[in-house]
Amino acid sequence: MRYFFRFSLTTLFMTYLLIFIGGLVRVAGAGMGCPDWPKCFGRWIPPISVEQLPTHIDPAQFNFVLAWIEYCNRLFGAFIGLMITITCFLAIRYHRKEPKIMIPTIGAFILTLIEGWLGGVLVDTVLNPLTITFHLLLALFIVVLLIYAVMQAYYLGHKEAELSSKYSDTLKWPIMGTGLIIFIEIIIGTEIRGGLEIIRKENPLVDSTFLLNMLGPFKYLHTILGASLIGIGYYLRKKLIVESSNPSRLMVISTNTMLVIIISQIILGESLVFLDIKPLIQLFHMWFASLLLGISAVQYMVWERSRLN
Amino acid sequence: MRNIHTISLVVVFILFLAMGATWVIKKAEQANHLLPPVIRTLPYFQFNTHDGESFTVNDLKDKITVLDFMFTSCTGPCPIMASNMRDLYNKYSSIPDVQFVSVTVDPDTDTEDVLSSYAFANGVYDERWKFIRSDIGSIKNLSRDGFMLFSDDLPAGHSVKFVLIDSKGQIRKYYDGTDEASMVILQAHLNLFLKALHS
DSSP: OOHHHHHHHHHHHHHHHHHHHHHHHTTTTTTTTSSSSSBBTTTTHHHHHHGSOOSSSSSGGGGGHHHHHHHHEEEEEHHHHHHHHHHHHHHHHHHOOHHHHHHHHHHHHHHHHHHHHHHHHHHHTTTHHHHHHHHHHHHHHHHHHHHHHHHHHHHHHOTTTTTTTOOOOGGGHHHHHHHHHHHHHHHHHHHHHHHHHHHHOTTTTHHHHGGGGGTTHHHHHHHHHHHHHHHHHHHHHHHHHHHBSSOOOOHHHHHHHHHHHHHHHHHHHHHHTTTTOOHHHHHHHHHHHHHHHHOOOOOHHHHHHHHOO | HHHHHHHHHHHHHHHHHHHHHHHHHHHHHHTOOOOOOEEEEEEOEEHHHHHSOOEEGGTTSSSEEEEEEEEEEEOSHHHHHHHHHHHHHHTTTTTTTEEEEEEEEEETTTHHHHHHHHHHHOOOSSSSSEEEEEOHHHHIIIIIISOOOOOOTTTTTOEEEEEEEEETSSSEEEEEEEOHHHHHHEEEEEEHHHHHHOO
């Protein structure tokens, strides 16, 4: 039984790593590194020189570095797909009668298949911005499902977990609302990012520090919601740690980590606005946001569990 | 103690990720900012535009040019090429340093008037997109010897390539004018040359 817990936890960790790598491909501008899918320039291993290109693909599209960046992303993606498949098998093997584990695991598996197919659509549509956003959102859903399965597996092995903690009963909407705000922030963030990319492409002679000024009012909403998350983070910390009775270690860690990440996000976000739009910062800004959503889900699940008492 | 240990592990892990990502981003930036090398310098030619003006190789100087070979009555790949060229023409409407040139390979049909109405139909309203013509022999020479494109069976057998020409009249790269992904790369290269022209 512990096999499932350990393996699914590893899968969750690796999936987050894949989200990081996916974001890296995006900021590196390597999304079209392979113009076909699932093969790369008609080959299972990308070409190393122009001579190896198939005749139906324009050689102008070949860039050795970008092709290999995208290819590594696909390889790692396939590896994660395999891990999620194994997680699914382990769930069937050990937890067949536990719908709380079976449903999210099988759900994650199905969404992973769709996610892979969506990767192909992305290439076909030459990185349609809406498809890119959907690609990220689907990854976030998969992660939340995995978190749910991992937590339920943990509780199966630790029947007493969370039951001695007592939190306020009225926190359902504050916690869920926080998750929702984070989710909305992620969507607005992808919107800002996509908009920036288009503006940059269409105004090649404009300095990158001016690009943000050319964006619509979305950016203010993003900042305001982001700043409000600090207050919400403090409020949740007060309610879930300070004013609760015997909060669990997981609750303390997730609530504190959430606050730390929110503050880091504000710093990263503002540095993008006031310093320069640096790809590395954009990457971590996106990745931390995905972590934040996961932590919010953990928080809710822990709170929900404690109410069984 | 356990907390400090975990936190330092997380910090080290994030630093490790940041280092890896920096390396990849740097490699990608170098790859993305590499100007395509000079393929060859164009020979002298003198054609006429759809406005009846003369257009020579010197009109390519000090501008970044995207050039293709087409003919107005073509129903094969030309409509896609024209649509892609039109997109570019519209995207660069505020930048007079970028010009678009379409060379007809069917001068018998594509007279000055025909080219003019074709330009009008494609929404051309300024000097940035020119349709040029000459006698079929000069066109063939330019296409085959100047641009090294397949030109045996004109007009139907013209190339579908878009050619990127730098501000010195040198060919820098060929792109499949019917492929959306190639157009994205063409635009990226165009922007690189533009920045270089302005720096």
